[in-house]
Amino acid sequence: MSGNVRRGAAPHTGSTAFINARIVDPTADAEYTGAILISDGKIADFGPNLFASGAPYGIESVDCRGLHLAPGIVDARVHTGEPGEEHKETLESAGIAAAVGGITSLVLLPDNEPPFDDASLIEFVARRARQVKLANMYAYGALTVGLEGQHLAEMGLLAEAGAVAFTDADHAVGNAQVMRRALYYAKAFDALIVHLPQEPSLSGGNMTSGVMATRLGLSGVPPLAEVMMVERDIRLAEMTGGRVHLTKISTAESVKAIASAKARGLKITCDTAPPYFALNDLAVGDYRTFGKLVPPLRAEGDREAVVEGLKTGVIDAIVSDHRPQDQDSKRVPFASAEPGGVGLETLLPISLELVHNKHLTLPQLFQRLSAAPAQLFNLPGGKLAKGAPADLVLFDSDYAWQVDRDDLWSKTKNSPFDERPVQGLVMATIVGGRTIYRHDNFTPAAAAA
Amino acid sequence: MLGIEGLSPETISGLLDLSESYIPQNQSIDKRRDLLTGRTVINLFFENSTRTRTSFEVAAKRLGADVINMDVATSSVKKGETLLDTAMTLNAMRPDAIVVRHSESGAVNLLSQKVNCTVINAGDGQHEHPTQALLDALTIRRRRGTLEGLLVAICGDIMHSRVARSNIHLLQIMGARVRVVGPPTLMPTDIDKMGVEVHYNMRTGLKDVDIVMMLRLQTERMQGSFVPSISEYFRFFGLDSEKLKVAKPNALIMHPGPMNRGVEIDSEVADDLDRSVIHEQVEMGVAVRMACLDALIGGRRNAMGAAA
Numbered sequence: 023m024s025g026n027v028r029r030g031a032a033p034h035t036g037s038t039a040f041i042n043a044r045i046v047d048p049t050a051d052a053e054y055t056g057a058i059l060i061s062d063g064k065i066a067d068f069g070p071n072l073f074a075s076g077a078p079y080g081i082e083s084v085d086c087r088g089l090h091l092a093p094g095i096v097d098a099r100v101h102t103g104e105p106g107e108e109h110k111e112t113l114e115s116a117g118i119a120a121a122v123g124g125i126t127s128l129v130l131l132p133d134n135e136p137p138f139d140d141a142s143l144i145e146f147v148a149r150r151a152r153q154v155k156l157a158n159m160y161a162y163g164a165l166t167v168g169l170e171g172q173h174l175a176e177m178g179l180l181a182e183a184g185a186v187a188f189t190d191a192d193h194a195v196g197n198a199q200v201m202r203r204a205l206y207y208a209k210a211f212d213a214l215i216v217h218l219p220q221e222p223s224l225s226g227g228n229m230t231s232g233v234m235a236t237r238l239g240l241s242g243v244p245p246l247a248e249v250m251m252v253e254r255d256i257r258l259a260e261m262t263g264g265r266v267h268l269t270k271i272s273t274a275e276s277v278k279a280i281a282s283a284k285a286r287g288l289k290i291t292c293d294t295a296p297p298y299f300a301l302n303d304l305a306v307g308d309y310r311t312f313g314k315l316v317p318p319l320r321a322e323g324d325r326e327a328v329v330e331g332l333k334t335g336v337i338d339a340i341v342s343d344h345r346p347q348d349q350d351s352k353r354v355p356f357a358s359a360e361p362g363g364v365g366l367e368t369l370l371p372i373s374l375e376l377v378h379n380k381h382l383t384l385p386q387l388f389q390r391l392s393a394a395p396a397q398l399f400n401l402p403g404g405k406l407a408k409g410a411p412a413d414l415v416l417f418d419s420d421y422a423w424q425v426d427r428d429d430l431w432s433k434t435k436n437s438p439f440d441e442r443p444v445q446g447l448v449m450a451t452i453v454g455g456r457t458i459y460r461h462d463n464f465t466p467a468a469a470a471a
Numbered sequence: 472m473l474g475i476e477g478l479s480p481e482t483i484s485g486l487l488d489l490s491e492s493y494i495p496q497n498q499s500i501d502k503r504r505d506l507l508t509g510r511t512v513i514n515l516f517f518e519n520s521t522r523t524r525t526s527f528e529v530a531a532k533r534l535g536a537d538v539i540n541m542d543v544a545t546s547s548v549k550k551g552e553t554l555l556d557t558a559m560t561l562n563a564m565r566p567d568a569i570v571v572r573h574s575e576s577g578a579v580n581l582l583s584q585k586v587n588c589t590v591i592n593a594g595d596g597q598h599e600h601p602t603q604a605l606l607d608a609l610t611i612r613r614r615r616g617t618l619e620g621l622l623v624a625i626c627g628d629i630m631h632s633r634v635a636r637s638n639i640h641l642l643q644i645m646g647a648r649v650r651v652v653g654p655p656t657l658m659p660t661d662i663d664k665m666g667v668e669v670h671y672n673m674r675t676g677l678k679d680v681d682i683v684m685m686l687r688l689q690t691e692r693m694q695g696s697f698v699p700s701i702s703e704y705f706r707f708f709g710l711d712s713e714k715l716k717v718a719k720p721n722a723l724i725m726h727p728g729p730m731n732r733g734v735e736i737d738s739e740v741a742d743d744l745d746r747s748v749i750h751e752q753v754e755m756g757v758a759v760r761m762a763c764l765d766a767l768i769g770g771r772r773n774a775m776g777a778a779a
Binding site: 231232233235236237238239240241242244308309350353354355356357358 | 578660
């Protein structure tokens with residue numbers, strides 16, 4: 023992709039008007055042609071009638087030429103290699119990839135080396151994010167010490183240092199007593215616990231159980247490894263009154279279990295990631311290690327159920343689940359390969375398939391991508407509101423292109439969507455009023471009136 | 472040659488015919504031809520296997536090729552070299568064929584993407600072991616004349632067996648019917664979707680079968696994780712003359728070796744000269760591997776078409 027990432031742009035001052043845009047407002051569930059006025063990095067005004075009679079006089083205006091303008095994406099599940107594995111991804115390279123992907127806020131997973139089970143790590147991330155000056159970067163605190171699922175991490179101190187939620191990343195907490203105490207304890211700080219529901223004793227395999235795994239001779243992870251844990255967590259949440267958010271939902275049974283928990287009025291929320299609504303276990307064919315993920319890619323019926331869950335709103339949010347892996351981690355036999363895929367730059371185009379295939383409207387999609395995660399993690403962006411930060415994404419929803427791993431800005435290229443034809447491309451990303459990324463095809467003519 | 476899956480019946484028949492043509496040579500006094508003179512074959516075994524490696528070595532030498540056995544246990548692989556680096560290093564020495572065995576499924580496919588010589592899969596993890604299936608087919612064909620219409624029971628640890636998978640593919644491609652028999656804990660998920668009949672009981676599983684293929688049960692899987700004990704396994708899933716009674720009277724007994732006598736097979740049936748073809752399987756193994764080397768690097772590549 024060709025475009026310009028502008029690192030370290032100065033804070034936005036004065037006023038800028040984005041006119042002639044197709045505005046996507048997830049909170050109001052509306053899409054219309056109109057304008058957004060930003061002042062000193064915040065949204066000052068927006069609506070269909072704003073500047074309807076022409077470009078404003080005396081302030082900078084950007085003609086969006088009918089492209090879509092939506093609240094920037096809030097990606098609640100990003101892993102980088104910093105600190106610990108900077109050769110895979112740094113906060114800066116992840117920030118660049120996020121900018122290119124239209125992501126204006128991201129929440130960093132705590133499973134680095136060292137893991138974020140100490141307040142100093144949360145402060146480190148915040149300091150580095152200020153230096154990098156791209157997307158807003160937040161961090162999870164570890165739920166348990168060393169992500170080992172045994173002893174509670176210092177949730178209060180981590181929260182004070184800025185941790186926005188707590189999780190053991192891709193490690194499920196197998197011990198129900200530990201999870202129960204974590205949910206109870208978190209209530210003291212009204213903290214959100216994010217859990218990957220996978221029964222550990224059933225999750226040792228390399229791909230989803232089924233005829234494909236049997237043919238390839240790979241050990242399987244049964245889909246019920248997920249729903250068992252979903253059901254346990256639902257019971258624990260009910261018992262403790264704690265807030266649990268289940269992440270990377272990938273099976274039909276899990277969607278069903280969460281739907282019924284929500285119907286009973288429990289405080290359960292959940293998300294999924296593009297691989298689980300756009301791919302199935304066939305993507306692993308011929309031992310493609312880029313398709314090795316946690317949880318594993320599931321059967322087609324599960325994929326369809328995840329799409330349905332997004333449609334009905336049972337699944338609240340979409341995350342990229344960005345996990346860079348270098349060649350040494352992926353160019354090995356399947357069982358030895360590290361799981362995970364990069365996802366920052368493909369999050370929007372793959373998610374737009376849900377709109378092109380008429381499963382969601384654009385406002386509904388941005389509810390899942392921006393508004394819901396911002397609300398869940400109590401972050402300032404993700405919505406159009408007067409006084410909200412001017413975090414916006416400008417995109418061409420129809421732009422056709424093909425994912426090519428060599429063109430990705432991420433430091434590593436392990437995309438499960440490599441070579442996939444997609445529709446939709448980010449033209450500009452605006453964080454706090456600063457345009458941090460602009461695609462070459464979008465050059466705002468007559469920027470200043 | 473990475474696997475049986477996807478081969479056509481014509482390719483398989485062609486390979487079996489070619490194998491058959493090597494049997495007289497192997498039985499004569501002068502066993503050496505110079506078809507592969509000047510060709511280099513590397514046996515790259517990441518997993519110990521005396522019989523398969525020896526069989527490939529004998530096959531290549533009888534065709535006049537130079538054979539190098541890579542002893543991986545003492546090589547740079549142990550020093551941390553990756554599979555692909557090993558592959559590229561060997562590739563740079565310009566071998567004509569590399570015969571690979573590896574403990575991980577798909578490792579041979581991966582290696583084959585990085586070299587430009589012929590790669591023959593000598594067994595990868597729990598995926599495929601194509602020359603074993605071919606030698607089993609040759610053994611059966613010589614005894615029964617055809618594979619078509621035969622009823623074959625594959626018994627034992629289906630889950631961890633690449634031999635089972637390659638045989639299921641080959642037998643079905645050639646028109647045989649396949650049953651898999653064993654304890655449910657050793658059945659892979661959805662194995663029935665591969666077109667086989669599943670039995671958890673030797674009495675129903677062996678009923679009226681033409682061929683009984685026993686599989687080896689690894690010791691580490693008998694100690695409570697998959698089956699409770701050796702004696703219980705042998706009692707219910709080991710092949711003995713009693714269980715064999717329900718099979719056809721002339722049913723052949725096969726085993727890919729090495730056998731665990733008293734675990735999956737009773738000595739009485741293993742050594743039954745009328746029905747056990749276990750040693751014949753080993754003999755056919757050499758012929759089949761000669762045929763594969765011939766077809767793949769013997770300059771007849773065009774004639775064999777898709778065999779590569």
